[in-house]
Amino acid sequence: MTAAPELVAELRRAGITDVDDSVLARALYSSDASLYRVVPQVVVRPRHRDELDAVLAVSQATGVPITMRGAGTSIAGNAVGPGIVVDTLKHLNRVLAVDPDARTATVEPGVVHAALQVAAAPHGLRFGPDPSTHTRCTIGGMIGNNACGSRALGYGRTVDNVVALDTIFPGADVPARLTALADAHLAHVRTTFGRFSRQVSGYSLEHLLPERRSLDRFLVGSEGTLGRRCRWWARSPGC
Numbered sequence: 529m530t531a532a533p534e535l536v537a538e539l540r541r542a543g544i545t546d547v548d549d550s551v552l553a554r555a556l557y558s559s560d561a562s563l564y565r566v567v568p569q570v571v572v573r574p575r576h577r578d579e580l581d582a583v584l585a586v587s588q589a590t591g592v593p594i595t596m597r598g599a600g601t602s603i604a605g606n607a608v609g610p611g612i613v614v615d616t617l618k619h620l621n622r623v624l625a626v627d628p629d630a631r632t633a634t635v636e637p638g639v640v641h642a643a644l645q646v647a648a649a650p651h652g653l654r655f656g657p658d659p660s661t662h663t664r665c666t667i668g669g670m671i672g673n674n675a676c677g678s679r680a681l682g683y684g685r686t687v688d689n690v691v692a693l694d695t696i697f698p699g700a701d702v703p704a705r706l707t708a709l710a711d712a713h714l715a716h717v718r719t720t721f722g723r724f725s726r727q728v729s730g731y732s733l734e735h736l737l738p739e740r741r742s743l744d745r746f747l748v749g750s751e752g753t754l755g756r757r758c759r760w761w762a763r764s765p766g767c
Contacts, residue, residue, distance in 0.1 A: 530590040532569045535612070538590060539572060542582035546573040546619070557597065557613045561661075564605035568595070568613040575619045577694075583614055584696055596752040598638060598666030606673065606751055616668050623647040632691055637668025656683025674732075674749030681725070687732065687748035695747060695755040702754065703743050710736035 530538070532549050539547045548554075549570040558567040569592065574580050587594045595609025599617055607613075616638035623644055624634040628651035635644060641662040644655050658677035659665055665675070670686045671693070683689070697703065710717055710733055721727075722734030735746035747755055 530592055535570055535586070535590060535592055538586050539570065539583065539612075542586050544572055544579045544582050544586075545575065547571075548573070557600075557615070558608060560597075560600035560602045560605065560607040562603045562605040562608075564608055566605070566608040566610055568609060569611055571613050571615060573615045573618040577696075580614070580696055583612060584698065587612060588698065594752075596637075596668065596672065598669030598672075599640065599661070599664045601661040601665045601669065602673070607669070617666055620668075621666075626651060626653070628653065635667055637666060637671070639667045641665050641667060641670065654683075656680070656689050657686050671748050672751045685725075687735075687745050690745055690748055693744040693747060693755075695744070697755045706743065706746065706754070707736055707741065709733075711738070714738075 536547055536549050547570060553571045554567050554569075557571045559565045572579075572583055574583060583594065586592070593609060593611035595607065595611065595613050597607040597613050597615050597617070600607045616636070617640075618638070620636040621638035621640070621643075622636050623639055624636065626633045626647050631653060633644060633648060633655070641655065641658070642664075644667060645662075648654055655667075656679060657670060657675050658679050659670065659675045660677070662677070669675070671690065675686045713733075714737070717733045717737060721732065730749070732746055732749055734740070735742045
């Protein structure tokens, strides 16, 4: 694995401006809301999609793993990792558009759930899922773990409210390989996956069935293991 100073230099040469390997930053990002503590080599706070592309390129070139992080509200250690921790909360935190006619919103992954609610409220809309950490959790994190909340039975899980994702994959063939995997095991996927409404753990292969295929929805709940979310389009139900 590449040493931290060399990794920092590689990231900066790739055009990433907010790179931090200070003792303080590494300590702050070594924990989330869980009991786990994993000290990263470096913390990166990308400002736009190009920098996310660059982080992935450096990761692939150096063999250093990436951990995506929103607000760090995970209670299972999902937001900590030993390599590059990518913080989307600091810069990628804008609600880009709210379309009241289509009942959709376009946001960056670091948008806090409560901020999206504030943007949608003047149109008589809300984003359905409302986890207990809604005042601080990010939409990207909610997509990562397919967050629910007390209103999920009425408004659905996060996956039920995702229209589309702008995703960076580690390889151009990843989508094709995923759909080929589902096609090779159709009987198993149909009889095993998606059998109850609050199923939120593991890969949701039912979204890759030919009759309902949605790679974007399949990615919800994958905890950033298959792609990095840059932007997303969400459906907002009426209040």
